Amino acid sequence: MSDTAVAPSGTDRLWSVDEHLADILRRVRPLEPIELQLLDAQGCVLVEDVTVPVALPPFDNSSMDGYAVRTADVAGASEKFPAVLTVVGDVAAGGDELPTVGPGEAARIMTGAPLPPGAEAVVPVEWTDGGLGGGPATTMSARRPGPEESPGAAPLGTVRVHRPAAARAHVRPRGSDVAAGDLALAAGTVLGPAQLGLLAAIGRATVTVRPRPRVVVLSTGSELVPPGTPLAPGRIHDSNSYLLAACARDAGALAYRVGAVEDDAATLRATLEDQIVRADAIVTSGGVSVGAYDVVKEALTGLTGDEGRVEFRRLAMQPGKPQGFGRLGPDRTPLFALPGNPVSAYVSFELFVRPAVRAMMGLEPLHRPVVRAECAEAVASSPEGRRQYLRGRHEDGRVTPVGGAGSHLVGALARANALIVVPEDTTSVPAGAEVDVVLLD
Template identity: 95%
Template sequence: VRARGSDVAAGDLALAAGTVLGPAQLGLLAAIGRGTVTVRPRPRVVVLSTGSELVPPGTELAPGRIHDSNSYLLAACARDAGALAYRVGAVEDDAATLRATLEDQIVRADAIVTSGGVSVGAYDVVKAALTGLTGDEGRVEFRRLAMQPGKPQGFGRLGPGRIPLFALPGNPVSAYVSFEVFVRPALRAMMGLEPPERPVVRAECAEPVGPSPKGRRQYLRGRYADGRVTPVGGAGSHLVGALARADALIVVPEETTSVPAGAEVDVILLD
């Protein structure tokens, strides 16, 4: 025998707005007789890499080829943010092929994330394919931002549904940092989750850092523990090994060119 109202009484708030619905929450909704509730669905994120040099992991590398790591990296980032990720195979450096791929994928996308092809090289296919869109095609703009890594960036909306597109750089660390800084907060906001950003703490830097380019905000990989952060690897945007060992990003402000050991820095916690 259970007393009426001993679990959830009439007038009680059962679930606050913004609550993520897991097994227990769904059980509660069913227990109080709610057949339907209004929710924000997990956004569907289409992820694709660009580059004729890319081949799938598990494929033997020919001269001038590299394995496609970005699409796996960014799809995992999207899932970690709470989204549903759809990874598309690498698209070659051809503007028409890229536009056709985007047209095929946009019907199942709430957001699109691309990597590569946004700088000033001869094969920057994303920039070439999406610059100058008008009307129902959408609009995408490309900028050079005061940050390292991740200087070249693109953002816009595609198609009549104005699906947001994030065009990230091609180096894997640049793509990862750009996702954390720009894409993850956007996806979390689409789901109504608070806070949308990763937590930021102040920590003592265990080792000196520098030189850092003046005028750019630098994001360095680090390991955080007990109020201290230790840099991991160098500043190169290709160093995925160091990224895999990191659980934090050390933020060096735009006007700071070096950080001495023992100084306090802002640290973005990734784990």
């Protein structure tokens, strides 16, 4: 696939949000499937139909602690006239030798243990005297036969049963969960805890999936210092790399955060060369505008051949007007060059990088859900010709703007759970009007 854009490149025109996104998705491809161990496949998309090799459960088993009995032997049993049965053995979960239950007999059985030959039902221990020879018991010891015993050895005493049991009562039939040959999971399923549990239950140790993309995140700026470091004059803490790495994880990727890179084109190029070997995608923040120290633009403009190609554009949106996108190296690893202000970087990730990450994983839907909601407060001024994304708090069909429009207001961003979309042809929104809202949580 060539890196030809859907429209003329360069900074001589404004790209729409939709044009830029369409260009990205046209040039991003799903990752090749790989076989992974179950826990490594969590969050991945299955690329094969998985059928059930053996019925689950694989045998009739008890759903209660109690006694396996013949129904005829407990018919008419009551508190006043209990059925008295000879206990011929214990049946524990995982036991490989089973006593045969004959007329007038019972086998003590534990939850999950196989139903022994001759038994037709299980009576819960609460319906019996627990084998104590006295009044009703409410608990039962899950005793296994000792080393000198065998399940079919000498009787273990008697048990009084105070209630009748219908055939198959408290018995989980073989194949009652899934039958052999059933479709367990279809290709396209996202593997969460329940799906991984099912795969383990039917005996699958590995599964073929599209892997989670490895996303390398780095910030640029000589003013940036790590959190926890005292601030010298003119310095600020690097928040973008943490913000964007968290965004990548939230989208389903494996995120690798790199320390901030100073405003030096050679240093940035060397860092990218080091990181590209472990990356399915790279996300940078800062250095994409028209300033004297816009290092990302300086370092990546004019790449040719196997170096790749990155285009820098102006978008008709606020925040996030300056954007860069391209592919680096012989493997054409996607690179997303986002603005440096935290809100601009966050909104840009949500609109452009998140859909690309999900496309690489084969996940649907690609985009955050969009709903209509009543705007609780007026939006007095939105730039004409640019699509504005305001932070908002969405609850019960209403959305309230949070903070101002400034792209540096991280505090307001932390309180928001939605983005209010003001279209390009709208310069103000009255209170009570309906607006599109992108849901973030």
